[in-house]
Amino acid sequence: MTAGTDTVGKETVPAGSDTATRAGSTRGRLVLKGIHKALGGKEVVRGIDLTMEPGEFLTLLGPSGCGKSTTLNMVAGHLLPDSGVVEVDGRDITRLPANRRAMGMVFQSYALFPHMTVAENIAFGLRMRKVGAARRRRRAAEALELVGLDGMGERYPRQLSGGQRQRTALARALIVEPDLLLLDEPFSNLDAQLRVRLREEVAALQRRVGTTTILVTHDQDEALAVSDRIAVMAEGAIHQLDVPETVYLRPATDFVAQFVGEVNVLDGVAAGAAAEGHRCWIGDTHLVTATPVGTAPGDGEAVRLYVRPEAVRVLAIPEAVSGKGRSASTSAHTAAEPGLPGTVEATRFLGTRVRCVVATAAGRIEATLPFGSEVPGLGEEVICAWQPQHASLTARP
């Protein structure tokens, strides 16, 4: 939704210019500084610092009870932080009551008024703002169209499917042209297929209207699919805040590595920076590379390396290197490419991909080979390799 206009998104935005639209967002810059909150005698939010640019879609991702909703509720004004500052567009709103903040909120439970029609539900925020009936009707019709519910304005919430109810809640949140759109587990009540469809729709709609958006979820696939950036939270603190690709491929902590998908964890010793990435010894004998997250470890420092199964390539050892004749594998290993040698222990066909388990001196490494790859045979000797930028290196905890 564009600031300072009277229309609900569509007409104010040139078609097919998502990037331009979002870059054009000028409203909804959120800054959280040193936010703390205790509930029931326990500190559940412990020093959150965060800056969001106008138009950004940020996800708070973490397990149940990590403080995501509490953080969102402090942005919404439903909870007052014990300390810290909430700013929107340079204005300190920490103590501003919720009803005087320009926030649109969508909950898991829809929270629609059962006795009001869909159109009345959607226009509710405008009625509170004393907008006249004719204008309310026009804006509600625009909002219905925006979320794909044209013609359903006269129904009651009970006559809608779960997905339609959530679209109604979204239209109700957006109609007031909020500074921020706050989505608290909005897809959790929907079945798996609808959840995926609706999240794609919401992400596309958000790009079109350009409203700064925070999504709260515990679903890592959802976070990876829709976010500009992801803040991974645990026990009231942000462990990593970055773009999805970096959070996935280069986790900053054990917690992020384990929470956001499957991961191979290797312990080693740092062996200095190189052009192709930071080197480290695994099991004291094999040199591999990865990219440090945060401060680069010093030579000889104990490090932990994380690499996702999808980032591991299983390479054939050419005859010249292995000294044995051997059959084909996914692709050939070159001497310049560091990696861990091992023996194929298991392969599992998973439909769209193949899982390959390689036993190495440093433990089992799991690799996911894309559909159509040549699959190495059981017992075959191979090298597990990866691009340095697809693996992260941190000081060992």
Ligand SMILES: Nc1ncnc2c1ncn2[C@@H]1O[C@H](COP(=O)(O)OP(=O)(O)OP(=O)(O)O)[C@@H](O)[C@H]1O
């Ligand atoms: N009103 C309250 N009184 C006491 N403790 C509370 C209250 N509200 C939340 N908590 C506790 O604060 C912690 C953080 O809760 P919060 O709802 O922010 O977590 P969450 O990450 O959003 O989890 P979920 O996904 O389960 O909602 C939890 O341990 C929760 O039990």
